[in-house]
Amino acid sequence: MDKVRIALLGLGNVGKGVWNILKSNREAIVKRAGCEIEIAKILVNDINKQRNIDVPKELLTTNIDEILRDDSIKVVVEVMGGLEPAKEYILDAIRRKKHVVTANKLLIAMNGDQIFKEAEENEVIVNFEASVCGGIPIIHGINESLTANRIEKIVGIINGTTNYILTKMTLEKMSFEDALKEAQEKGYAEADPTSDVEGYDAVYKLAILTKLAFDTRVDVDNIYREGITKIKPVDIAYAKEFGYVIKLLAAVKEVNERLELRVHPAMIPVIHPLANVNDSFNAVFIKGNAVGDLMLYGRGAGELPTGSAVVGDIISVLRNGVERSGFTTANYAHKDIIPMEEVKSKYYIRILVKDMPGVLGQIATIFGENEVSILSFIQKPEKQDKDDYVTIVFVTHDTYEDNINKSLVKITELEAISKVENIIRIENLE
Missing domain, CATH: 3.30.360.10 (Dihydrodipicolinate Reductase; domain 2)
Known part of the structure; x- marks a missing residue:
């Protein structure tokens, strides 16, 4: 049976998960990948660090060139995190015609366009299932299913x-x-x-x-x-x-x-x-x-759930069955982002006010002037401090965020208001 050599960049929690899964599930993985997967090198910062994992010391290296310049290594698995040097290493691997699997959400979010453009030009696959939601197959679900x-x-x-x-x-x-x-x-x-x-x-x-x-x-x-x-x-x-x-x-x-x-x-x-x-x-x-x-x-998140997604991506690369591994940049459409001021929601608003007549009416008037309709409110009788402040909580009907912001600017100007202590949006999720 064919053997494919891969390399890990990083041996933290996710790297350990990948190592353990490849060892413990070896037989099943061989059947599904159609080949044996051998970890040839692992990039670390300190070879002598205690890691509580049984990895042969000769596999460890602090020299990235031992991985990138080794033509026998076909897949580079990046689980080190951060933008740099991960970006540099991945781009170098791609240019050397190595497939890449990464769990790096920051890198994909910030530099995904460049990485996938390079991958297309060099005819290699970049898989990144583990970058979002650990072991949940959300990337594959959107990309395929x-x-x-x-x-x-x-x-x-x-x-x-x-x-x-x-x-x-x-x-x-x-x-x-x-x-x-x-x-x-x-x-x-x-x-x-x-x-x-x-x-x-x-x-x-x-x-x-x-x-x-x-x-x-x-x-x-x-x-x-x-x-x-x-x-x-x-x-x-x-x-x-x-x-x-x-x-x-x-x-x-x-x-x-x-x-x-x-x-x-x-x-x-x-x-x-x-x-x-x-x-x-x-x-x-x-x-x-x-x-x-x-x-x-x-x-x-976690060692094994995220490791599961990484190993799944490795198997997918070896099967070579992924038609669309990343962002198809040529098909991008421009979509404007709606400013938060134009977003509609219900709101929970908690305000600390002085316990005196007329305060509730003043607040309600300001809300009304700014097209904010009150669905319900609660006033707790307990005093919050020696100055006789009490908490009032409002829940609004659906309204624009801009209306809420304008209302709260006026409300905080009232003499009886100590402060607006919190605002939380309410989602109906329909």
């Missing part, structure tokens, strides 16, 4: 770290800080969690899904982004009172040939399937004009 559809929208929970944090805050009434600390202890969050908790990770993934589903270029800087750091236990309690749960959602929707593109916390109805996606799991809800509604669910 759903090609008969015009996709109308995608809404998903695509960051496992934030979902874990919000789950702990919801089910165990933890503070954000305590839930984040636990996520870090379990390895779900990095020491610097900014990319996850501020929504950047979800933005990169949404950019990739949008390019594939809507055949358009997407600048990650044009995707509205808001993280979960402002979410407090009190907001989660109010959400429950109104029949919602809070999730970090990534959403793209086509409206009159323009795209809504946003990543932000949202309240969603407790009866919707996405509301019950907990822990570090991911789920992606897709609406196609022919297939209707679909939801893909599974582990969005």
Whole structure:
């Protein structure tokens, strides 16, 4: 039987997952790939580092040229992450006619056009299933299974770290800080969690899904982004009172040939399937004009789930059955991004006000003047501090974000207002 030599760039969690899967599932993989897969070299920063994995030391190298200049290595598997030097290594591999498998969402979101253009010119495949939602086959689903559809929208929970944090805050009434600390202890969050908790990770993934589903270029800087750091236990309690749960959602929707593109916390109805996606799991809800509604669910990160997607991509390369491995840049259509001010939604608004007559009427008047209709409100009798401030929570009917912004500018000018403590959009997901 033929043997194909591959190389790994990186031996962190995902790299370990790839190694372990190739070893433990060897017989099944050989049958499905039609050949034996041999890991010939693994690029690492430190050969002598303790890694708790049984990898022969002679496979490790700190010299990328041992991989790129070895013509016997046919597939380069990049699981090191980051923009550089990963981009340089991948482009060099492509130019040397090596196929590439990557789990690098940042690189694909930022430089996918260049990478796939080079791949087309050099007649090699670049697969990237693991870059979005770990082991969930969302890239293959859009690229292959759903090609008969015009996709109308995608809404998903695509960051496992934030979902874990919000789950702990919801089910165990933890503070954000305590839930984040636990996520870090379990390895779900990095020491610097900014990319996850501020929504950047979800933005990169949404950019990739949008390019594939809507055949358009997407600048990650044009995707509205808001993280979960402002979410407090009190907001989660109010959400429950109104029949919602809070999730970090990534959403793209086509409206009159323009795209809504946003990543932000949202309240969603407790009866919707996405509301019950907990822990570090991911789920992606897709609406196609022919297939209707679909939801893909599974582990969005981790050594084995992400490793599973990487190995699946390796097998796909060796089968050589992927007609469209990346973005078909020649077919891109220009689609304008809808400004957030023009996006319609219901809103949850929590305001700290002085407990005095007439305040509620003043707020309601300002909302009315700006075409914001109140669906319901709650005023808690408990005083918030010694100055006799109380919390008022409003839920609005559907309205434009611009109307909300204009209202809140006027409301914060009122003498009785301490501050607007939080604003969270409410998604009906119909």
